[in-house]
Amino acid sequence: LGTFIGVLIIGVLRNGLVLLGISPFWQMLLVGLVIIGAVGIDMWTRRETT
Helix, strand or coil: CHHHHHHHHHHHHHHHHHHCCCCHHHHHHHHHHHHHHHHHHHHHHHHHHC
16 A cells, blocks of 8 residues: 555655646656655654664
């Protein structure tokens, strides 16, 4: 379920960036930052529960 939600978020983000006319370089950068942020949040929440 988490993977499906992640794919939806990335897809909506990319579509929005295309509609805004953002260059592909910045699109990849922003998507990468979102992925890094998601991994960081996941690591932080897993550390809190153990």
